[in-house]
Amino acid sequence: MRYLLRTAVVLSASALVLAGCAADGGGDSGGGEAGELKGSGSGADCVIDATVPLGAALSLTGGAASYGESQQKGLELALEELNAQEGVSYDLTIEDDGTDPRQAITVFEGFAANGTSAVIGPTLSNTAFQAQPVAQEAGLPVLAISNTADGITAQGDFIFRDSLTEGQVIPQTISAATEKLGIEKVVVMYSNDDAFTESGYDVMASSLEDEGVEVLDTLTFSVSDTDFRSLLTAAKELKPDAIVVSALIEAAIPLVTQARELGIDQPIIGGNGFNNPQLMADSGDAAEGVIVGAAWNSASDSPENTEYMAAFEEQFGSAPDQFATQAYTGLKVIDHAVRANCSGERTDIQDGLTQVKDLATPLGSLTINGDRDAEHPAVVQIVKDGSFAVLD
Structure with missing residues (x-):
């Protein structure tokens, strides 16, 4: 050898x-x-x-x-x-x-x-x-x-x-989800103290505008937060068609889990931070139906x-x-x-x-x-x- x-x-x-x-x-x-x-x-x-x-x-x-x-x-x-x-x-x-x-x-x-x-x-x-x-x-x-x-x-x-880049993936994701699910109004959530998640949010906001989707509210949190119940409760009260999130996996897992625990059954659309099998491993059934744009098709x-x-x-x-x-x-x-x-x-x-x-x-x-x-x-x-x- x-x-x-x-x-x-x-x-x-x-x-x-x-x-x-x-x-x-x-x-x-x-x-x-x-x-x-x-x-x-x-x-x-x-x-x-x-x-x-x-x-x-x-x-x-x-x-x-x-x-x-x-x-x-x-x-x-x-x-x-x-x-x-x-x-x-x-x-x-x-x-x-x-x-x-x-x-x-x-x-x-x-x-x-x-x-x-x-x-x-x-x-x-x-x-x-x-x-x-x-x-x-x-x-x-x-x-x-x-x-x-x-x-x-x-x-x-x-x-x-x-x-x-997020600019290459997120517009395609928002477009596909909007067409597939008939989304007309959303709540956007993102961590506003991280360069990656902020960049993802910027592209999400622009993409939603391009698709003619109404943003009911934009809710922010810290990259280190793990309890999203109050924000999710506020989002639920607005009755959106979907929740769009830019977050790292450490926030994505509890956010998705807590959303389902609160009875939020609308689709959750995530950015690149959601691209991790740990999402399914740790969130279990709560992760079902989450939509994520990706840079790789494992089924290719x-x-x-x-x-x-x-x-x-x-x-x-x-x-x-x-x-x-x-x-x-x-x-x-x-x-x-x-x-x-x-x-x-x-x-x-x-x-x-x-x-x-x-x-x-x-x-x-x-x-x-x-x-x-x-x-x-x-x-x-x-x-x-x-x-x-x-x-x-």
């Missing part, structure tokens, strides 16, 4: 190193001595002698840990597959950002200083806005894998993403998706979620960028990311556009029998 997958403590108890093979660190533009990260050939024929050092900042603890844990699994699977191929091998250091922008800044500063060639993450948009400027200033490419807020890639020309029969689904289930004993899939795809996108110029140097990876076009992935055919945002198919889902299903 030509590669080794290992887990070790690095720098702190929160760091995981996943290695393709042993590699020397050092240098400002990637691990290894100058020139070692430049290879010969391109694409599948690319050969780089040195191991390319990559980093990932994920929320493995704190409020977004359920997302980060899924992302770690996706990265582990992708790394194993990539290091089984010929030509290029990777070291991947995974650091916990603790769902804390301050901790993420420290993690990014470490990656910028230690010769890491490119970074994946962090998990949340709110954290990304604080940490990404560190990478931009250092000329360190970043590929966001779950950050959907507007403005993520506008922070600089080294910032990319494979996750669809494309070869890339079916092979990925089978490999993930074999390795981890469960089906992947969207966050695992975006992370898996993200590492494959980085590999595509490395091979485009056959180089693990930072500026060459940056250039390679601009060349990603019609790349076949589990997310679908993926292109990174001129704004460094991803373009690929979106899907509208509904919770049915405890699982996400495509809303027909």
Whole structure:
């Protein structure tokens, strides 16, 4: 076997190193001595002698840990597959950002200083806005894998993403739900102290206006709130056709559960924060009928998706979620960028990311556009029998 997958403590108890093979660190533009990260050939024929050092900042603890844990699994699977191929091998250091922008800044500063060639993450948009400027200033490419807020890639020309923006997914979701369910009036709820949920709300408000849906009231809460009974009671009294919510999963679960406990049987339409199997696991029957826009169709029969689904289930004993899939795809996108110029140097990876076009992935055919945002198919889902299903 030509590669080794290992887990070790690095720098702190929160760091995981996943290695393709042993590699020397050092240098400002990637691990290894100058020139070692430049290879010969391109694409599948690319050969780089040195191991390319990559980093990932994920929320493995704190409020977004359920997302980060899924992302770690996706990265582990992708790394194993990539290091089984010929030509290029990777070291991947995974650091916990603790769902804390301050901790993420420290993690990014470490990656910028230690010769890491490119970074994946962090998990949340709110954290990304604080940490990404560190990478931009250092000329360190970043590929966001779950950050959907507007403005993520506008922070600089080294910032990319494979996750669809809320602006790409929510309008389709609102349109499909309105047409399917005949929605005419809604109550909107969102946490107004988080960049991701605020961005989601902005798109929801605009989409509802475009669809001619009346907003009876807009109710706000804190990202740390878990008791929504008073807000939901107020919403119920207005007799909306649906409740539209922009929230992270930690709020989505109790909100959905409490809504059903209060006898609210109207549809609940959620943003990207609802895209987590934990919603069904923890809310149970209360989650039935929840509608969510998604960046990935798990039912896709494309070869890339079916092979990925089978490999993930074999390795981890469960089906992947969207966050695992975006992370898996993200590492494959980085590999595509490395091979485009056959180089693990930072500026060459940056250039390679601009060349990603019609790349076949589990997310679908993926292109990174001129704004460094991803373009690929979106899907509208509904919770049915405890699982996400495509809303027909």
